[in-house]
Amino acid sequence: MMSVCPCGLPQPYQVCCEPIHLNHAKATKPEQLMRARYAAHVLGLVDFVVDTYHPSCDAESQREGIAQSIDSHWIKLDVLKAESGSHADEGFVTFSAYFEEDSTEYCMTEKSRFVRESGLWYYIDGTFPEQEPEKLEIDPRLSEPVSSLKIGRNDPCLCGSGKKYKKCCG
Structure with missing residues (x-):
């Protein structure tokens, strides 16, 4: 049985995020990697999340904290905007991820920055738009x-x- 992908797209997991989980290079756009990272949170795929941080982030040293973040009850993902960066190897994805904790639903909104290196997209950092100063x-x-x-x-x-x-x- 094919189940709908946790990333929110109306496609079966087996044709949506699973190929990216099995081969990071299948993410050809920042939004695809971001959706696959969210799906990895839902499915508890700590290795995938750690491996798709940019090498400069030294995510391996933060594996325990990443695992704790993943170990939440993730409810849904809304991609708000995907945009190009200042060059072809940079992109941004703004999204809201919803999770439940102690019977309360929370929403985390982030503008994530992705960079492509040696043909692979990586998450490098993000900002929280609601905390950015108004222009x-x-x-x-x-x-x-x-x-x-x-x-x-x-x-x-x-x-x-x-x-x-x-x-x-x-």
């Missing part, structure tokens, strides 16, 4: 020469405080 919107008037600025007393202040110019820097 501030730059007032377009700041790119104009000061002499040409016409700032009214009731215009929003250039400093970005959200106050009127007259109540702030005016």
